[in-house]
Amino acid sequence: MKTIYLDHAATTPTDREVVAAMTPYFTDKFGNPSTLYGVGREAKAAIEEAREKVASLLGADPGEVFFTSGGTESDNQALVGIVYANEKKGNHLITCAIEHHAVLDTAEFLKRRGFEATILPVDKYGMVDPEDVRRAINGKTVLVSIMHANNEVGTVQPVAEIGKIAREAGVAFHTDAVQTFGHLPIDVNAMKIDLLSISGHKLYGPKGVGAIYIRKGTRIIPFMHGGGQESRRRAGTHNVPGIVGLGKAAEIAAVEMGSEEAHLSILRDELIASILERVEDVRLNGHPTERLPNNINVCIEGAEGEAMLLSLDMEGICVSSGSACTSGTLNPSHVLLAMGIPAEIAHGSLRVTLGRSTTKKEIDYLLEVLPPIVERLRKMSPLKRTR
Numbered sequence: 001m002k003t004i005y006l007d008h009a010a011t012t013p014t015d016r017e018v019v020a021a022m023t024p025y026f027t028d029k030f031g032n033p034s035t036l037y038g039v040g041r042e043a044k045a046a047i048e049e050a051r052e053k054v055a056s057l058l059g060a061d062p063g064e065v066f067f068t069s070g071g072t073e074s075d076n077q078a079l080v081g082i083v084y085a086n087e088k089k090g091n092h093l094i095t096c097a098i099e100h101h102a103v104l105d106t107a108e109f110l111k112r113r114g115f116e117a118t119i120l121p122v123d124k125y126g127m128v129d130p131e132d133v134r135r136a137i138n139g140k141t142v143l144v145s146i147m148h149a150n151n152e153v154g155t156v157q158p159v160a161e162i163g164k165i166a167r168e169a170g171v172a173f174h175t176d177a178v179q180t181f182g183h184l185p186i187d188v189n190a191m192k193i194d195l196l197s198i199s200g201h202k203l204y205g206p207k208g209v210g211a212i213y214i215r216k217g218t219r220i221i222p223f224m225h226g227g228g229q230e231s232r233r234r235a236g237t238h239n240v241p242g243i244v245g246l247g248k249a250a251e252i253a254a255v256e257m258g259s260e261e262a263h264l265s266i267l268r269d270e271l272i273a274s275i276l277e278r279v280e281d282v283r284l285n286g287h288p289t290e291r292l293p294n295n296i297n298v299c300i301e302g303a304e305g306e307a308m309l310l311s312l313d314m315e316g317i318c319v320s321s322g323s324a325c326t327s328g329t330l331n332p333s334h335v336l337l338a339m340g341i342p343a344e345i346a347h348g349s350l351r352v353t354l355g356r357s358t359t360k361k362e363i364d365y366l367l368e369v370l371p372p373i374v375e376r377l378r379k380m381s382p383l384k385r386t387r
């Protein structure tokens, strides 16, 4: 049985072209980029080329892009680095209730160390109101961190508006763009973004590598201490193959992004419409239009999410329920709860995230096997339906 992979928000397969670009940097071109002889200079040149590719997809200067170990490190660096660098100015940061745990848990960590954090609510679509950001900013605020698009429900936030508000108030603005970099257009200048997080494995690059964009002139302290790599902003010997892979993934995305977005959003809308038509008592989670082109997230009343996931797995289909990071616990997703969805209904959530290789045939197969699975699970589930 061929696997139908529909969990691209959790991770994407590494593009074969990316793997091919990386391979020489494990073997022949193994040099440490901080050394001065041939193989070292070769590795250094490859890193700088990757930096240019990432920067160009952001409308940034290559000198404003720093490589990290992934989205989680970039998020931690942004929050911790900004608040500790600006202690003289203030001790307050603003974020929102549906952020990835890499941001939310870092904000909680900072709260325990005496900083103040305002966690803004979202509406029923998972949208942050920019006016809430404006109202939450006070004289002590040093950072606003609002994600570009949510990894569970796909809602795309009005980051340009939020960036404008933060800029006017003289407050640094960070956005976790892990789900959008290489998928949706980003312009750090037009959107007034000061810091932005990227992860390689969410855009067909390798795992364990990412980047952080830091606007020139931003006051921030480094997160990793040691060698002088990355202009002293991020110590540690470079993950050269990983960085080369991220650069290649960005280069491919720059070419593919537009047509991919158009293709996926059509499949997405067809799938949403068909699920709502073929299964009763289903609600769409997330914003109906302001959403990632590849994201479908529904609550299927009376059927338990984890049970649906396992049943679909037996049919060779990979999807997720709630979030990959929270499965294994019985708590419904913090994102769905923050959107006001009752816990009982949130338990029936199913996330399908399409990718570059997804075909209409795969979607049709999902639509064929899902309704009988739901019917079977509903018969045995203790979860009640609202009607």
Ligand SMILES: *Cc1c(COP(=O)(O)O)cnc(C)c1O
Pocket (backbone or CB within 6 Å): 009, 010, 069, 070, 071, 072, 073, 075, 100, 102, 147, 149, 150, 151, 176, 178, 179, 198, 199, 200, 201, 202, 208, 209, 210
């Ligand atoms: C996957 C993800 C992260 C974490 O990135 P890693 O590279 O896996 O550490 C952070 N934020 C969002 C929105 C994500 O989807």
